[in-house]
Amino acid sequence: MKSILLSSAALLIATSAYAAKTDVTIGLQLEPPHLDPTSAAAGAIDQVVYSNIFEGLTRFGSDGAVLPGLAESWDISEDGTVYSFNLHSGVTFHDGTSFEASDVVFSLDRARAEDSTNAQKALFASIESVEAVDATTVKVTLSAPQGNFLFNMAWGDAVIVAPESIEDIKNNPVGTGAFTFSEWRQGDSISLVRNDSYWGTPAVLESATFKYISEPTAAFAAMMAEDVDAFYSYPAPENLAQFEADPRFTVLSGNTEGETILAINNKLEPFNDVRVRRAVSMAIDRQAIIDGAMFGYGTPIGTHFAPHNPDYVDLTGNAPFDPEAAKALLAEAGYPDGFTTTLKLPPPSYARRGGEIIAAQLREIGIETEISNLEWAQWLEQAFRGYDFGLTIVSHTEPMDIGIYARPEYYFQYDNAEFQDLIEALGVENDPATRSELLRQAQTIISEDYVNGYLFQLALTSVVNARLTGIWEDAPTQAVDLTAVSWSE
């Protein structure tokens, strides 16, 4: 009898240890400043709230496709200026109030208001009016047709918020998503619990915690000690081989929307000469930078476009690595002995490590760089707004942002009327085939103008417990979508 008791006790312990875990702890490097995705640019906010807490009319899927969100369907008028969204019924916010068309009107009007602090206000620029037709129908009228309006509405900056909870949204976000905000221990962690009255497919996990670990060494230790179940966007690529060799872990390597570029000040002499820009591009050995700075993770690019996008054109051949030809181009432009310029580097390792390698590569063709390491706030002030730079390295992480080349005041100051017309045409184009064609043309123009040195598409590498499934491998937007995450037996 005693032995039966003992063995059944042992069995109990064994089964409870092997019963599927229902919580997860995800390590992240950057803590969000607050939790309102509609009033800050910080990707760290979207990582926590996107699709987990807040939802928009449309949403991004794991492959970047635009899917229905709170709107189950929509009709677009013949001329492409009126969108009628049919909303899901029976949806409630986490505080119990019901989600209705008036909330959509409130959210979109708030984002485009004069005193709005939405970091992506341009997404809403074409909206002329938003009306609630009835409780589940919203009519959005645009001033002109906008080809990527549904795409814009999928951004984290366009999620639907409730007027009742807006006052305290920064510290107590109330959305419609599959998870409810539970607690934020500032400096340490944010926890979410499952929303049991979710309108869609409920989440598998009962609770989830995001744990903030900024130091790469500490991230390694936390993963190794299994204090965290996954480290999203793992900050120390040098350890990845070790995790790959360990059967306890899986290393996910996917794409992001981050085009990493050597940005060139197009208005500054000598870079106002296309031959000089071309020489710079040809002096760069992309693979050496990917291997040296990113430990081999990253895809070479030849233009400002994500390689996983169906409309991507491989233009890396426009600037093959050829230092001799680059030197000849410099001589032709009147700089046979090269010149000296500045190279301003923001904090991420792609910039700091990549910068050293690029400096050495440019020295080969006679361009000396004065490197300065800047914090983000300094970089924004000096390089971004002050145009005080020759060269700088930045990863542009917003999806589909080729349009920045149509803004002559944008920090690299590219001013090409042909390109600006093309982007304008693209903006009002609704036909998919024509859109693709225009996007291809746009990529080619900037590549052949050597506006910037196109380096590589930033990879997303995450270390995940081998039994954990459903973590997004690619990052079409900066989100850690937990709705489909679960533990396998």
Add this chain to the structure above:
Amino acid sequence: MLTYVTKRLGSLCLSLIVASLVIFACIEIVPGDPASFMLGINAQPDTIQALRVELGLDQSLAQRYLGWVGGLLDGDMGTSYTYRTPVSDIVSDRLQVSLPLALYALTLTVVVAFPIGILAAARRGLVTDITVMGATQLGVAIPNFWFAILMVILFAINLRWFSAGGFPGWDAGIFLAMKALTLPAIALALPQASILARVMRSSLLDTLSEDYMRTARAKGLTRRQVLWRHALRNAMIPVLTIIGLQFSFLLAGAIIIENVFFLPGLGRLVFQAITQRDLIVVESVVMLLVFAVILLNFFVDIAYAWVDPRLRVRS
């Protein structure tokens, strides 16, 4: 004693006023606008302006300084630009980690440093002394973050006795909370204990070579009696100074150790706030630390007067 204390209090107030001016000036001239930092590279100029107005950054420097100092006098440290919660709430949260950690590390420091420092002084030139001197030399030389990483590898990754870092909070129970602070406290205490032990030893040796020590011995006291009854108390002044400095260092200077163990402490808050240009948080926390250091020095001064009556008379 009263005039002595009044004088000290006067210099305390003056230091605080000067410190507030210096801190405000230093932080405001650092380039980088908080609003543009928060809104990133796609924001439109009018959006940035709207946020500047919302944060009160459109006011003049003088207005902002007076507003800040006025608030501090009222006990209001302002509202964080990034977190949008009162700075005092954030700080008190962080102090729940930093203060116990500093006290824990200081206790370890004193508990280790006193005995070995006294022992080394009592056994001057003998093997014990040489061992203590050698070990403390090593303790001072080893960078504490490196020592911390070694402890993590051993105790968290290999032995699994401790978590690699993090803080479960006091509501998780005092045992778990103290456990989470143990490795960081040891890492912080190692160099401090080494320094303090060496100061203790040399200060004791200095005192032991004074004339009155010989007199005491001549009166017939044993070496041990001289050491405990006369030398120790007189050797305390430099030791107290060092402890005062060490406590303020431990409170504010644990940034690196807080990062290694990802603890939500005050050091990490300041570090984050600087990169995020959360100026009001930086200003208020630095001011608070200055206040703590000045106050601590004030108490150390009072303690001097207590251990050394001559200081009272002279002032």
